[in-house]
Ligand SMILES: *[C@@H]1O[C@H](CO)[C@@H](O)[C@H](O)[C@H]1NC(C)=O
Ligand SMILES: *[C@@H]1O[C@H](CO)[C@@H](O)[C@H](O)[C@H]1NC(C)=O
Ligand SMILES: *[C@@H]1O[C@H](CO)[C@@H](O)[C@H](O)[C@H]1NC(C)=O
Ligand SMILES: *[C@@H]1O[C@H](CO)[C@@H](O)[C@H](O)[C@H]1NC(C)=O
Ligand SMILES: *[C@@H]1O[C@H](CO)[C@@H](O)[C@H](O)[C@H]1NC(C)=O
Ligand SMILES: *[C@@H]1O[C@H](CO)[C@@H](O)[C@H](O)[C@H]1NC(C)=O
Ligand SMILES: *[C@@H]1O[C@H](CO)[C@@H](O)[C@H](O)[C@H]1NC(C)=O
Ligand SMILES: *[C@@H]1O[C@H](CO)[C@@H](O)[C@H](O)[C@H]1NC(C)=O
Ligand SMILES: *[C@@H]1O[C@H](CO)[C@@H](O)[C@H](O)[C@H]1NC(C)=O
């Protein structure tokens with residue numbers, strides 16, 4: 286993990302010309318403000334989800350969504366994926382059980398349950414993740430031709446963290462467009478629909494003109510004023526939310542980027558996403574975002590044994606899904622309705638707090654890393670932003686460098702929940718414990734995930750490639766929660782990942798029987814180097830790069846497509862070649878736990894594939 290440099294040169298410009306909190310942003314500010322009203326009769330805030338793995342329960346909404354998806358969408362989705370695999374080079378040689386399971390011979394309850402996880406790492410990770418999803422998308426003819434297309438449609442869950450949360454949220458709230466339409470905006474885009482990522486505008490300094498930037502920053506800060514006036518602390522994470530909203534939520538395109546009368550995505554809530562067509566029809570994988578907690582009571586001896594770990598592995602990890610906010614970690618095991626995030630009691634209910642832009646900002650808030658000491662903070666480039674915020678919206682007793690959510694879990698599990706006495710939960714970037722791939726929600730036993738496609742585009746090495754650190758951190762965390770989660774064994778040190786080349790080719794973990802532990806099989810795809818024999822690398826840009834041209838994004842998506850479709854490439858006399866068996870081998874991994882459930886022996890090309898792709 287690494288801090289982005291946020292260079293906000295607002296100072297001089299600010300002092301001259303700002304009618305502070307101008308009328309312009311009134312609409313956005315009002316739309317961003319939470320609302321308070323008496324709770325409905327019989328309202329119940331906290332749902333105890335259970336602290337024992339074997340008895341934990343999912344929300345009713347999630348259970349209904351997953352089960353409806355399973356019998357209405359998955360039968361066709363798995364058949365389409367299967368025909369994509371069978372049309373690929375290795376498709377005809379697969380053992381019969383692959384087509385029997387995916388073809389539905391054993392019924393819809395026997396399908397594999399697939400989760401896809403998109404890592405953090407700023408725009409680099411969002412784009413790498415998008416490129417991989419594109420290669421798995423059944424709507425993309427090149428992906429179908431490669432034999433990987435259709436897996437996205439067959440996925441039950443899609444998790445995102447930090448940069449990956451921008452990908453997952455923008456995709457979900459835009460009603461699941463194709464990846465090119467997501468990144469660049471659909472041809473028919475207008476200023477009320479989704480206008481694409483608008484990546485050419487830098488996240489905090491969109492213009493080359495400091496005056497324009499100063500006005501922009503003031504505007505964005507002004508948009509959090511009404512939330513504060515309603516009695517909610519606002520911090521730099523709220524300001525960040527309003528900036529991210531112009532890129533990863535509906536309502537902004539090139540034509541209205543600086544339009545102060547537009548709402549720029551304010552008012553779109555996470556809990557409203559089930560109203561979208563692709564939710565109503567169960568087409569979307571169920572989206573989940575992840576954040577860490579920055580608790581004053583954390584056990585800092587329990588940090589990952591890696592560079593740059595900030596948050597102890599024993600702190601609760603929070604998840605946000607369209608129905609609920611909370612944590613399955615056994616210290617807490619509790620949730621509240623997502624629509625009521627911000628609520629702390631059963632008399633006054635808060636709504637409109639769970640804005641998509643705020644949630645994706647919570648998942649991507651690294652600002653506390655600047656605040657290791659007052660001197661270090663003052664030295665940092667975000668300090669000016671905090672100063673303006675303090676000036677305009679003075680508040681006492683809050684840490685401006687973390688995201689703040691009123692604590693709905695006060696008094697709960699006092700023996701184990703470290704924030705049981707806190708008025709506010711302090712929430713920070715989901716990767717601050719060094720688990721940059723959001724695997725946690727997919728390990729919850731009640732979700733019964735069989736196979737996880739882990740997309741890792743963190744920046745671990747000097748040149749912004751991965752070295753396995755994220756997965757190592759997850760394995761270290763599992764040691765604290767052995768009774769709750771199961772995870773396949775992975776190499777415990779980055780040198781093994783690097784010397785065995787596990788980051789430059791897809792690697793499977795946990796191919797040995799899941800056994801009694803029920804660990805899912807992990808398909809790991811890292812951003813470990815350029816594809817095939819290519820010498821120019823496009824996908825290892827710095828996390829600090831906050832703006833991209835369309836050409837840069839095209840080049841990244843195109844290289845990522847090759848990374849995701851090459852398998853273990855081979856160096857032949859005529860040059861580098863993609864593995865012709867990759868699509869078939871991936872299908873073998875996808876069905877493997879489902880195969881085991883039917884007590885079918887692994888056989889044929891799946892046997893050799895898993896030997897080749899599995900780490901042991
Ligand atoms: C499919 O993916 C390729 C490779 O990234 C891209 O060039 C193409 O535009 C995509 N097609 C569709 C229909 O999304
Ligand atoms: C966002 O815009 C797209 C069209 O680009 C639309 O289909 C979708 O419903 C909108 N989402 C929300 C939450 O308004
Ligand atoms: C803009 O796009 C949205 C979502 O696709 C659509 O509902 C709306 O009618 C469009 N507005 C105009 C003015 O074209
Ligand atoms: C903090 O974590 C360390 C390392 O796991 C452990 O040895 C210690 O017992 C923990 N302390 C408390 C108070 O839980
Ligand atoms: C491996 O991780 C260690 C500890 O985080 C770090 O110091 C080292 O630089 C990493 N090695 C490589 C080759 O990146
Ligand atoms: C309930 O929550 C509201 C909103 O946060 C707050 O104003 C009120 O004081 C709380 N009531 C009680 C009894 O705690
Ligand atoms: C402040 O920044 C300077 C220059 O980058 C650096 O040398 C110094 O150590 C920093 N001070 C603190 C307290 O971080
Ligand atoms: C920095 O962190 C400390 C300790 O959490 C907190 O009290 C302080 O308010 C923070 N500084 C800012 C400017 O947010
Ligand atoms: C919470 O407060 C109670 C009462 O002051 C105290 O006994 C307990 O240790 C506190 N728990 C935590 C986790 O801080």
Ligand SMILES: *[C@@H]1O[C@H](CO)[C@@H](O)[C@H](O)[C@H]1NC(C)=O
Pocket residue numbers: 747748749822825826827
């Ligand atoms: C990307 O990787 C290449 C090759 O490893 C390296 O030469 C280049 O400097 C890297 N770029 C960045 C921005 O780290």
Ligand SMILES: *[C@@H]1O[C@H](CO)[C@@H](O)[C@H](O)[C@H]1NC(C)=O
Pocket residue numbers: 774795797900901
């Ligand atoms: C898988 O099982 C084989 C044989 O039972 C064993 O040799 C190997 O070490 C196991 N691999 C892992 C990663 O557990």
